[in-house]
Amino acid sequence: MLIATFNINGIKARIEALPRWLDASRPDVVCLQEIKSLDEAFPREVFEDMGYRVETHGQKSFNGVAILSRLPLEDVVRGLPGDTSDEQARWIEATVMAPRPIRVCGLYLPNGNPAPGPKYDYKLAWMARMEQRLRDLLATEEAFVCAGDYNVIPQAEDAARPELWADDALFLPQTRAAFRQMLNLGLTDAFRARVEGPGHYSFWDYQAGAWERNNGIRIDHLLLSPQAADRLTGAGIDKQVRAGDKPSDHVPVWIMLDD
């Protein structure tokens, strides 16, 4: 089973590039971030006609996440549990009904810039809330994957020019510590379980010729529960998508799991 995450930076702007990638890669499940659309405005028919079920958790203008799946989805949860006052659409979960079901969480973790400040406080609070959700999921001892835009550069090797990010909310020690704390619950960074070394990125800024200079960062991740990690057979980044027509600033990151 092929599961991917893709921050599309607006469904309207990506209405050609996203189907093009789906046709080429044929993932079974895709977690989308930054759909920037209300649920009722999401062009679900485009993807249903391609054989996908569509579950969205959107909001106007900003944020918004979705899960596309060729397999049936059950028990959809919208919104990260733990704070009913949080109105930002950044989390969606569903169980993919394969022969061995797997819980899939799609997330768009807050950017947090500028740091310090209220936006960074929100990021750290959101990460603490996500950690609690991970603890609850781990307690079920079932297979799950948390796939999305984490807005976290885990290590210096995950940035082409780490010195540029020293004061950025994506790379501050507190950010990286909160991410590490999630891993240390017993989760696996799927990409790093399969690929070692520098030079692997999932985001290149539109500005300052970042793509042409390969000035990228790896911030889109799939974290696996132990039961999911047992089934991991491959992981990769679809870098070539960034060179296509009208690309997102992110590219898809994927894992292959035993069915």
Place this chain on the structure above:
DNA sequence: ATGTCCTTACCTTAAGGA
């Protein structure tokens, strides 16, 4: 570290977010 892109509100342009 700003050479861009996306969205909305409201228009032939600007602001906010990333």
